[in-house]
Amino acid sequence: MENGAVSQSEGKDPSGFLSEIIGNSVTVKLNSGVVYKGELQSVDGYMNIALEKTDEYVNGVKRRSYGDAFVRGNNVMYISAD
Amino acid sequence: MAAPSTSQLLPLELIDKCVGSRIWVVMKGDKEFSGTLVGFDDYVNMVLEDVTEFDYSGNHTKLAKILLNGNNICMLIPGGEGPVAA
Numbered sequence A: 001m002e003n004g005a006v007s008q009s010e011g012k013d014p015s016g017f018l019s020e021i022i023g024n025s026v027t028v029k030l031n032s033g034v035v036y037k038g039e040l041q042s043v044d045g046y047m048n049i050a051l052e053k054t055d056e057y058v059n060g061v062k063r064r065s066y067g068d069a070f071v072r073g074n075n076v077m078y079i080s081a082d
Numbered sequence B: 001m002a003a004p005s006t007s008q009l010l011p012l013e014l015i016d017k018c019v020g021s022r023i024w025v026v027m028k029g030d031k032e033f034s035g036t037l038v039g040f041d042d043y044v045n046m047v048l049e050d051v052t053e054f055d056y057s058g059n060h061t062k063l064a065k066i067l068l069n070g071n072n073i074c075m076l077i078p079g080g081e082g083p084v085a086a
Helices: A014-021 B011-017
Strands: A025-030 A035-043 A049-058 A061-071 A076-081 B022-027 B032-040 B046-054 B060-068 B073-078
Touching: A014 A076, A014 B032, A014 B046, A014 B060, A025 A049, A035 A061, B011 B032, B011 B073, B022 B046, B032 B060
Parallel strands: none
Antiparallel strands: A025 A035, A025 A076, A035 A049, A049 A061, A076 B060, B022 B032, B022 B073, B032 B046, B046 B060
C-alpha cells in the first residue's frame, strides 16, 4: 500500500458487490425505515436503484406492490442480498 | 514537526486494515451495525457480511450481506460486536 492509497483490487468493494447481485432478489432499506424487496435491475454510482416486482413494507407490514420502481440513491441506507 | 510517514496511519488505512475482520458501525441517529468488513470505497460505502442491524428500539435484524451507504455513517469501531458486547 504505497502513498497511503487504499487497495481495493479484490473485487469485494462496493462496485464489485453490486455487479455480483444484479438480477438477484434484494432488500433495500431507506433512511426513513421503509423497505423495498424486489429483483435488482440496476444500480449506479449514486446508489439510484431500479427494482422489478417490488413490494413495499412500512413498519414490517406490506403496503403496496410495484411492477417497476426507481429509488433515488440519497434515500438508500443499505442494499442487502437476500 | 510532522511524524515520519511510517508512523502515520491515515484514517482510511486503518479501515483498510479492518478488511476481513469484524467491525462495529455507528450511524448518525440511533442505528448501528456490526459485521465482517468485506470492502469499502472512498466514500466509506461499505460491504458487510454476517451483519446484525441494531435498531433504536433494541431490535436486532440479521442480514447475510449488505452494501451500506456511507452517507450516514458516523463512527467505525474495529473489532466491535455492536452495542450488546460493549
